[in-house]
Amino acid sequence: MPSNVEIKARVSDVAKFAEKAAQLSQSEGTIIRQHDTFFNCTSGRLKLRDFMNGSGQLIFYERPDTDGPKLSRYSISPTTDPQSLKTVLSDALGVKGEVKKERRLFLIGQTRVHLDTVEGLGHYMELEVVMRQEQTVEEGQQVSFYDPL
Template structure:
């Protein structure tokens, strides 16, 4: 699976939520996420637990650049009934690979066509916006970039607010600088 995404810092949380709600035509779905990232040789690997105890193992690979970029990813879903299996797998991955970091956030999800707009309140980091243009098989990365740029403009996100890495990397940088 693949998408095109951008991520940015935001300064006016309420304003961007209102714009995203207007663009999507409805209120956000609020999702609580608790991600543990593991040390891996390439890409990123994380176990994401949700507020209802379900989980998703996510492997993804993307360039660390601020502009819209392709992300290739794989998912393994764990239902609430399988939450113990997800916890067991998380423990095994922590023992074998080690935990790189943990990201806890409240995510507001808005859908605009094939694009997920995420407005995130990240514990110990602040507020961010992420666009994920889910590409159809026949779509090019450039088409996805055009969709992302259009929504970036509509949301009022400036290029200087774009970030080039994952939240776990920003948290790691924050810890090193303290």
């Protein structure tokens, strides 16, 4: 199962964070609109990510509820009909919650830097180190701390 190391935090100065991320990535970032629906499941987490353009992803992942860097293992299945899939999964499992956000994605080396504006919650950042198969969790954590954000 693919994995990544993630760090999430609230962002107080969005402009400063975006400026630094743009400088390090040498890009203005990519805007991605997302509507995530989380479903009840007995182990891990299951969400449907609707990109609001007729495409989406069904994502199952396991990640501890702890502070600091954490390992996330995941499986992803693309869909071209997220609305229909949402109806079926809602009927079968029940909806646990929904999150709407606008994500600005910057790529810096092995790290995906997300600047999220979450509807009703505010601004957050996520550093997501996409692990190579041979890498350890410790190496992923070192990469996430090395990136100067």
